Amino acid sequence: MKALTAVVFRLIAIVALTSLIACSNDANPETKPEERFVEIKNPTTLTLKVEGMTCNGCVNTIESALAKLDAVAESEVSLKRNEAAIVYDSEAMTEAELIKTIADAGYQASLSE
Numbered sequence: 228m229k230a231l232t233a234v235v236f237r238l239i240a241i242v243a244l245t246s247l248i249a250c251s252n253d254a255n256p257e258t259k260p261e262e263r264f265v266e267i268k269n270p271t272t273l274t275l276k277v278e279g280m281t282c283n284g285c286v287n288t289i290e291s292a293l294a295k296l297d298a299v300a301e302s303e304v305s306l307k308r309n310e311a312a313i314v315y316d317s318e319a320m321t322e323a324e325l326i327k328t329i330a331d332a333g334y335q336a337s338l339s340e
Contacts, residue, residue, distance in 0.1 A: 267300050267316035273325060275311045277304065279334040292332040296320065310339060 280286060286304045289311060293302040298320035304311045313325055322338065329336035 267298065267314075267319070269316055269318045270300065270314055271317035273313045273315065273322060274339045275313065275326065275329065275336045276339045277309055277311050277329060277334050277336050280304075280306050280309065282306070285334065288332050289329055289334060292328050293325070296325075296328060299325075311336065 277289065280289070283306065286306050289304045290302055293299045293304075293311070293313060296315070298316040299313060300316070301314040302311060311329065315325065326336045326338075
C-alpha cells in the first residue's frame with residue numbers, strides 16, 4: 228500500500244510541475260503581442276470556445292499564435308469566458324484553420340454555440 232501511495236504522490240507532483248512549466252511564459256501577464264495594422268478584404272468576426280487555458284500566459288500564447296497569421300486583423304482571448312474573439316479575412320482563411328492554429332498552440336478550440 229505504501230508503494231501505491233508513493234506512486235500516486237509522484238504522479239500528482241509530475242502533473243503539478245507540468246502545469247507550472249506550461250504556464251511559465253506568464254512572466255508579464257500584461258504583455259500582449261505587438262499591435263499591427265492588417266488590411267483585410269472581407270472582415271469577419273468569429274468567437275471560439277477555448278479549453279485548456281489556466282493563466283494569462285495561456286492567453287498570451289494563443290494571441291501570439293493568432294497574431295502571426297496574415298489573415299487575422301485582431302484577436303481578444305478571455306481566460307474568464309474561455310473564448311477567443313477573432314477578426315479575420317474569411318476570404319483568406321477558414322474557421323477550421325483558426326481552430327487548428329489554436330490547437331497547434333496546445334489548446335482545444337471549437338465553434339461557440
